[in-house]
Amino acid sequence: MGPGVRGASILNNTIRNTRTGVSFFTGSAATASGNSIDNTKGSFLVRSDNINLSNNAIGAHGNEWDIVFLNGVSDAAYSVSPELNQKLYGAGIMALSQGNGGMRVLDRRYGSNGLLASTPQFGNRSHIEVSAGSSFTATDDFNLGNGLGNLRQPLASIDAAIDGVVDGGYVNVRAGSYIENVVIDKAVTLTGAGSSGDSPTILAAAGGNSMLINSSIGADARVAVSGIGFDGVNGAHSGFYLAPNSVLGELIVTDTRYQNHQENGFRIIGRATGGSGLSKLTMKDAVFLNNGRVEGSQGVGDLLLFYFNGDADISDIDI
Numbered sequence: 001m002g003p004g005v006r007g008a009s010i011l012n013n014t015i016r017n018t019r020t021g022v023s024f025f026t027g028s029a030a031t032a033s034g035n036s037i038d039n040t041k042g043s044f045l046v047r048s049d050n051i052n053l054s055n056n057a058i059g060a061h062g063n064e065w066d067i068v069f070l071n072g073v074s075d076a077a078y079s080v081s082p083e084l085n086q087k088l089y090g091a092g093i094m095a096l097s098q099g100n101g102g103m104r105v106l107d108r109r110y111g112s113n114g115l116l117a118s119t120p121q122f123g124n125r126s127h128i129e130v131s132a133g134s135s136f137t138a139t140d141d142f143n144l145g146n147g148l149g150n151l152r153q154p155l156a157s158i159d160a161a162i163d164g165v166v167d168g169g170y171v172n173v174r175a176g177s178y179i180e181n182v183v184i185d186k187a188v189t190l191t192g193a194g195s196s197g198d199s200p201t202i203l204a205a206a207g208g209n210s211m212l213i214n215s216s217i218g219a220d221a222r223v224a225v226s227g228i229g230f231d232g233v234n235g236a237h238s239g240f241y242l243a244p245n246s247v248l249g250e251l252i253v254t255d256t257r258y259q260n261h262q263e264n265g266f267r268i269i270g271r272a273t274g275g276s277g278l279s280k281l282t283m284k285d286a287v288f289l290n291n292g293r294v295e296g297s298q299g300v301g302d303l304l305l306f307y308f309n310g311d312a313d314i315s316d317i318d319i
Contacts, residue, residue, distance in 0.1 A: 001028040006050075010035060015043075016059055024051050026072035032056060037063060043103065047072030057101035064150045066103030067096065071115050082110055082122040087218065090123070090167030090186070097126040104150065111146030111164065113138070123186070126169050128161040129154040132176025158182045158190070158203070173227075175199035179234060182211045184223055192227035195257035195287070204231040209241040216247035219279065224252040232261030232291070239291075242268040244307070247277040254282075259289040263300045270307030280311040287318045 001008060001024045008030040015021045016038040022045070024030060029050035037043035038059020043066040044051075058066060075081045079092025097105050104127040109116045111124035128149035134156040138145030141153065149155045149164055154174065159182045161171045167186045175193035182203065184190070192201030203210045210230050217223065230239025239258040242251065258265025265288045270276030292300030302319050305312070 001025060001030055003027050005030070009033075014038075014059075015040070016061075020045055021063075024048050037066070039063065041065070042068045044068065045070060049074050049077040053096065054099050055101075056103065058103055062151055063104070064152050065106040065147065067100065067105045068147075069105075069107045069109055071108075073109060075109070075116055082119070086122060086186075087167045087221075090169065093126050093166045094168045102127075106147050106150075107166075108144070108146060113144040113146055120163075123162075123164050123166045123169065125149055125164055126166055128165045128169070128171050129174070130156070130158055130161045130171060130178075131174045132156065132178055162186070162188060162190075173201050175201055177202045177204060179204055179206055180210075181205045181208050184211065184213050185215045185217065187217060187221040187223060189224045190226070190228070191224075192229075194227045195229040195255050200229050200257075201227055202229045202231055203239075204234045205236040206234040207236060209238045210236045211240045212243065213241070213246045213248060213251075214243040215245070216277070218249060219247055219277075220249045222250045222252065223248060224254075225256065226252075226254040227256075229257040229259075230261070230265065231259055232293075235262070237262045238264045238267050240266045242276075242278055244269050244271045245277070248279070250280045250282065251278055252282045253286065254284045256283075256285070257287045257289075258291055258302065259287075260293070261291045262294045263292060264304045265291040265302045267304035268306065268308050269304070270309065272307060275307050275309035278308070278310045281305075281308075281313070283312075283314045283317065285316045 003025040004027045006029040010032040012034040021037040021043040028048045031052040036057045039061045041064045080088040082089040107124040110122040112120040131154035134154045136153040141147045173192045288302035
């Protein structure tokens with residue numbers, strides 16, 4: 001769509017096997033709806049504030065990215081600016097994704113080397129893919145780096161993916177072993193390949209906690225973790241730890257496995273006065289083996305809920 005073209009409609013097309021599906025240049029105004037786009041580097045490349053995208057869909061093979069915001073898109077277009085409110089920005093990006101069949105949104109305006117300014121503190125992708133051993137760098141991404149984490153160029157680190165995804169976004173972690181300390185500081189859905197079996201996703205930090213929530217994410221926020229095995233073989237104290245100063249509306253943990261941790265497989269510790277900042281815990285399909293191998297001040301073992309006074313729905317647990 002050329003510069004300055006206005007009033008155009010792109011409706012109900014099937015576009016596939018091209019580098020770009022549709023490109024909207026600066027000053028254009030258009031509606032794109034009901035299109036199916038497949039096997040491209042970018043389904044919609046947007047350089048204008050006046051593009052209405054709705055009810056579009058991803059084809060069978062998928063695309064590198066689906067909706068990409070580039071130069072020409074102003075700070076407050078399509079969502080609240082993350083400079084003002086990261087949660088509302090994330091909600092706007094995810095609403096755009098969900099309104100277009102779960103399309104993956106890459107916002108080049110923000111993140112490390114963002115086009116408006118380098119803002120590494122802001123996640124700028126709706127969905128991020130992670131694969132152990134991936135070696136892609138900014139050089140592979142037009143020397144920017146804020147567009148890595150797509151299906152073709154996954155990130156190597158779960159923690160980097162959480163940094164890069166918007167509030168409320170999705171991180172998919174492929175099978176493999178990850179030796180890192182993951183800090184969750186925003187609402188996110190984190191999905192592994194499975195906690196056991198032939199090709200599991202294993203998180204095994206070298207000391208500390210393999211996965212930690214230690215901040216105020218929000219009393220109405222949700223974190224969901226599934227399909228991950230936590231292993232203390234490298235010296236992790238705990239597999240999953242929600243610390244006393246955390247604030248979170250709901251934590252959903254399904255299909256997880258915790259083994260060989262020095263203190264606890266899974267632990268939530270609240271405050272002596274006021275209890276836990278977690279309102280609801282849902283845990284289902286968890287296996288615990290050989291945790292609690294050293295002494296801990298709040299007690300050791302498989303599953304520890306200490307000063308927790310929220311709601312809990314715990315089922316199908318093997319200890």
